[in-house]
Amino acid sequence: MSNEREADRAAQLRRAIRLKKAAAARRAGARRDAAAGTDDSARTGGSGSLPPAPRDAPRRLGELQRAVWLAHQLAPGDPAYNLVSAWRVRGTLDVATLERAFQRVVARHRILRSTYHGDGGEVSQRIAPPSSAAELRLERLVVAAGVSAEQAAVGAAQQPFDLGRGPLVRCVLIEPAAGAPVAMLVLHHLLADERSLEILWAEIAELYADGAEDAHPRAGNAGAPRLQYDDWTHWSRSRLEGAGADADAVAARREAERSLRSRLDPPPPAAGLPYVATPSPAAGSRAAAPGARPGRLISHRVDAGVAAAVRELARRCACTPYAVYTFAFRLLLDRTLPDDGPGDGPAADQDVADAAHAAADARAEHVFGTPVSLRSHPATRDMVGYFLAPAVLTAGVDSTRGTEEGLGAWNASLRRALADAEAPLDRVLEDLPAALRSGQPLLQLFFVHQQLPAARGLGDATLEPLLLDLGSAKFDLTLFVGERAPGAASAEPGGEPALELALEYRSDRFDAAGLERLLNHYRTVLERLPHHRGRLGELSMLGDDEAAALDLWQRGAELDAGSQPLLPQRIDAALADAAEREAVVGAGERWSATRLRQEASRVAAALRR
Structure with a gap:
C-alpha cells in the first residue's frame, strides 16, 4: 500500500504548515519572554532536528506499526501482511553476488535485523548485530516441470513470518524448468512500506554492480545510514510525550484528533456491497490460515489516453491526478452503495439545489480509507521503515454539480482528510464507544494510488515487475490505481500501460463476476469523467454493452411472429x-x-x- 508521490507531497505540505505555525509561535513566545525579561534563544532541538536515539533508550514498536502488529496477532499465518516485490529475470544472474548484496543490505539496516516481542502491553524491538546478516541465505527454489514460476513464487511469498524469532526478510530466486526465473524480496509489512522496497532494490543493484565484495557482512555495516527507523520512532514519541515534548507538535496532534473525531461521530454504517458470494466448495482454492481473510486480486489495463485525460482534468481543476482517482471512486461508491443524502439525484427545483450545495461537504453514508505516507521529515526520504497511516475520507459528492465544481469541492475535503492522517485512528475510536459497540471495522473499503514499478537493471540482467495474487485480503475491498510515469521506458514488446487498475477483495464475501463488473464500472467512470459536461448525477458508469442490455430489458424484446401470431x-x-x-x-x-x-x-x- 502506497500513494507515495501524492502522500509525500501532502506530508511535505503538512510539515511546511507546522513549521510556519511553529515559527509564529516562537516569535510570539520571544515577544512574551522579552516582556518578562527572559531569553528563549538557548532552546534547542526544534521540530526540524532528528537526532539519533540515545544508545540506552528502549527500542519500542512505532505508533504506525501498532495496527500491523495487532493484525498479525489475530492471524499469524495470514499472508495479507507479507510485503512482496517480485521480478521476472531476463538475462544472466550471478546468484552468489546477489546473495552477498542481500546480506550487505540487511547488515546496513537495523530494522531488517529486528524481531518484536510483546511484554505487558508494550512491544519491544530487538536488533541483531550486523554480523548476523552473514547467516542469511538466498533461497533457491528449483521448480518441477508443469509448475509455473508464478505459482511457485506465490507459494514462497505466502510463507508466514514469526515476529519473535525472525528473520523477517527473505530473498528468493524461483528457477522453473522452463521460462524466466523470478527474483523476490519478501518482508513482513511491519518492517517496511512500498517506498522502502524501492530503496532496498536500488541498494542491492548498486552493490551487485560493485561485485558486493568490498565488505563482508561480518566486517560490520559499512554504508549504513546514520539515522534509521528506530531513531525516527524515538524522536516522534519524544516530541509528543514527556518533559521534552514539542508544544506545537502536541497541539497539532490534538487538532488532528479533534477534526477526525468530529468527522466520525456518529460512526458510519457498515458498507453493504451488493455482490455477495454464493458459498461453494470451490470458493477458496487455497487453504486459509486460521483467522485469515481469503482474497483474490483481479486487474485491468487501461489505455494511456485515459491517464492523459485524467491529468488534464486535474490541471484544469488545480488538483492532482490522485484527487481525480479518489473522486471517481467516491462516485462509484455512491452508485453502488446509494444513500438518502441530498446529493442523490438531480434537483427538482432551485430550493433543493441550494440545499444540496449547502450540504456538499456533508459526510457520505459510507467512508473509505486511503494510506498516507508520513515521511514528512527530510531524513526519512530514503529511510527503510513503515511510514503509512490511514486517512479516512468521509466527504460526500453533490451530484447536482458539474464535474469541475464537484471535483474542486472534493479536493478541498481530501486535503483536510490527509491533514488528519497523523491522528492515531485507534485512539480516536476509543473515544467513540458507538464505533466499538457496532462490531464492524470502520474501514472496510480502501483506495490505494501508487507508482507502477518500472523495469530495472541488475548487472547484465533486466528485472521486469511481476504482480502476484497471494490469496488473501487486508480489507473487504481495496481498489488499486497504478500509474505509469509519463515517458517511462517500456520493457514489454507491446508497451507498458500508462494505468493499471486492480481490485483485492474478500473472496469469501463477494462474487467474482460482480467484482469484475465493479472494476469495469470504475474504468468507465474514469474514461467519461474528464469529458462529462452535465451534472455528476447524469454520469453513467455503465459500459456500452450494459447500457444496450438495460435498454433492451426496459423496452422488451421485439416480437417476431413469423407465420403464426404470438x-x-x-x-x-x-x-x-x-x-x-x-x-x-x-x-x-x-x-x-x-x-x-x-x-x-x-x-x-x-x-x-
Whole structure:
C-alpha cells in the first residue's frame, strides 16, 4: 500500500504548515519572554532536528506499526501482511553476488535485523548485530516441470513470518524448468512500506554492480545510514510525550484528533456491497490460515489516453491526478452503495439545489480509507521503515454539480482528510464507544494510488515487475490505481500501460463476476469523467454493452411472429375484435375491451421510458 508521490507531497505540505505555525509561535513566545525579561534563544532541538536515539533508550514498536502488529496477532499465518516485490529475470544472474548484496543490505539496516516481542502491553524491538546478516541465505527454489514460476513464487511469498524469532526478510530466486526465473524480496509489512522496497532494490543493484565484495557482512555495516527507523520512532514519541515534548507538535496532534473525531461521530454504517458470494466448495482454492481473510486480486489495463485525460482534468481543476482517482471512486461508491443524502439525484427545483450545495461537504453514508505516507521529515526520504497511516475520507459528492465544481469541492475535503492522517485512528475510536459497540471495522473499503514499478537493471540482467495474487485480503475491498510515469521506458514488446487498475477483495464475501463488473464500472467512470459536461448525477458508469442490455430489458424484446401470431398479438387482436364489449368488471368499474387496450398501452409506454 502506497500513494507515495501524492502522500509525500501532502506530508511535505503538512510539515511546511507546522513549521510556519511553529515559527509564529516562537516569535510570539520571544515577544512574551522579552516582556518578562527572559531569553528563549538557548532552546534547542526544534521540530526540524532528528537526532539519533540515545544508545540506552528502549527500542519500542512505532505508533504506525501498532495496527500491523495487532493484525498479525489475530492471524499469524495470514499472508495479507507479507510485503512482496517480485521480478521476472531476463538475462544472466550471478546468484552468489546477489546473495552477498542481500546480506550487505540487511547488515546496513537495523530494522531488517529486528524481531518484536510483546511484554505487558508494550512491544519491544530487538536488533541483531550486523554480523548476523552473514547467516542469511538466498533461497533457491528449483521448480518441477508443469509448475509455473508464478505459482511457485506465490507459494514462497505466502510463507508466514514469526515476529519473535525472525528473520523477517527473505530473498528468493524461483528457477522453473522452463521460462524466466523470478527474483523476490519478501518482508513482513511491519518492517517496511512500498517506498522502502524501492530503496532496498536500488541498494542491492548498486552493490551487485560493485561485485558486493568490498565488505563482508561480518566486517560490520559499512554504508549504513546514520539515522534509521528506530531513531525516527524515538524522536516522534519524544516530541509528543514527556518533559521534552514539542508544544506545537502536541497541539497539532490534538487538532488532528479533534477534526477526525468530529468527522466520525456518529460512526458510519457498515458498507453493504451488493455482490455477495454464493458459498461453494470451490470458493477458496487455497487453504486459509486460521483467522485469515481469503482474497483474490483481479486487474485491468487501461489505455494511456485515459491517464492523459485524467491529468488534464486535474490541471484544469488545480488538483492532482490522485484527487481525480479518489473522486471517481467516491462516485462509484455512491452508485453502488446509494444513500438518502441530498446529493442523490438531480434537483427538482432551485430550493433543493441550494440545499444540496449547502450540504456538499456533508459526510457520505459510507467512508473509505486511503494510506498516507508520513515521511514528512527530510531524513526519512530514503529511510527503510513503515511510514503509512490511514486517512479516512468521509466527504460526500453533490451530484447536482458539474464535474469541475464537484471535483474542486472534493479536493478541498481530501486535503483536510490527509491533514488528519497523523491522528492515531485507534485512539480516536476509543473515544467513540458507538464505533466499538457496532462490531464492524470502520474501514472496510480502501483506495490505494501508487507508482507502477518500472523495469530495472541488475548487472547484465533486466528485472521486469511481476504482480502476484497471494490469496488473501487486508480489507473487504481495496481498489488499486497504478500509474505509469509519463515517458517511462517500456520493457514489454507491446508497451507498458500508462494505468493499471486492480481490485483485492474478500473472496469469501463477494462474487467474482460482480467484482469484475465493479472494476469495469470504475474504468468507465474514469474514461467519461474528464469529458462529462452535465451534472455528476447524469454520469453513467455503465459500459456500452450494459447500457444496450438495460435498454433492451426496459423496452422488451421485439416480437417476431413469423407465420403464426404470438400470444401477445393474439390477445391484442381479440381485444380489437371485441371493441365495446365488456372485458373487465370490478371495483365499481366496467372497462370495455377498447379501454383495456388503451390502459395497457399507457402502462407499457411508461415502463419503456
